Amino acid sequence: MNKIVKKAIRKYDKKLQFTFKLLVFALILKALMWTNPEFPVAKEMTADIVATITGSEVIDSYYVKHGAFALMIVTDCVGWKELFVFFSLLFAWPLGKNWTKALLGALGILVYNFARLAILILFNGSFDYFHPGFQIVSIIVILMAWIWAIEKKQKRKSRKTTKKKPGKKKK
Numbered sequence: 001m002n003k004i005v006k007k008a009i010r011k012y013d014k015k016l017q018f019t020f021k022l023l024v025f026a027l028i029l030k031a032l033m034w035t036n037p038e039f040p041v042a043k044e045m046t047a048d049i050v051a052t053i054t055g056s057e058v059i060d061s062y063y064v065k066h067g068a069f070a071l072m073i074v075t076d077c078v079g080w081k082e083l084f085v086f087f088s089l090l091f092a093w094p095l096g097k098n099w100t101k102a103l104l105g106a107l108g109i110l111v112y113n114f115a116r117l118a119i120l121i122l123f124n125g126s127f128d129y130f131h132p133g134f135q136i137v138s139i140i141v142i143l144m145a146w147i148w149a150i151e152k153k154q155k156r157k158s159r160k161t162t163k164k165k166p167g168k169k170k171k
Contacts (some may be wrong), residue, residue, distance in 0.1 A: 014094040021092035029084055042078040050117045064117075069124035071117070079113035082142055089146045096151035105145030112141045 009016075044061050050073070051058045056066040063070045086109055090102055116134045120127055 017094045018092050022088060025084075025088035025092060029081070029088070032084070033081075037075060037080075039075055039078055039080060042080065043073045043075065046078045046114070046117070047073045049114050050121065053114060053118045054121045056121060064121055066121045066124065069121065071121050071124070073117070077113075077117060079110055082109050082113065082138055086142050086145060089142070090149060093146075093150050095153070098149055098151065102145075102149040105149045108145055109141060112138070 040061075044058075047058045047062055047064050050056070050071075051064045054064070054066055056064050059065050059070065062073045064073065083106055086106060087102075090097055116138070120130055120134075123130060
């Protein structure tokens with residue numbers, strides 16, 4: 001290989017690794033979506049948590065009823081795709097990660113998801129307006145949590161230099 005190609009590979013190596021890993025995770029996500037997972041326990045837990053937040057009742061395990069409005073908790077409501085994308089970004093990132101911040105970020109994504117569903121229930125007349133907007137906000141929340149949990153620069157290895165102590169010189 002010539003010098004220019006080698007220099008380009010060195011310069012873009014981390015970016016190419018990140019892009020390739022994200023592509024692999026995207027294919028895994030697509031395969032998971034193709035299997036159409038149900039996650040019944042996650043749907044029931046989500047319904048229970050959102051009903052508690054909104055003071056609503058759960059009907060037939062997956063419906064949160066508030067007044068005359070009932071929101072059906074489907075698989076996409078539990079936040080599994082958001083968490084998958086968040087952890088895909090983390091695992092694909094070639095530099096360091098702060099796993100404590102990552103876990104707090106994942107918790108934040110789940111809390112955001114419950115708040116999103118609670119707002120959809122409480123302002124049910126505006127469901128058609130809020131729902132698409134929340135998809136954009138979800139992307140922003142995931143990216144903010146990811147940026148918070150990663151290290152942006154590679155840590156440099158410290159060189160330990162051995163300095164001679166001033167003092168007696170050997171003859």
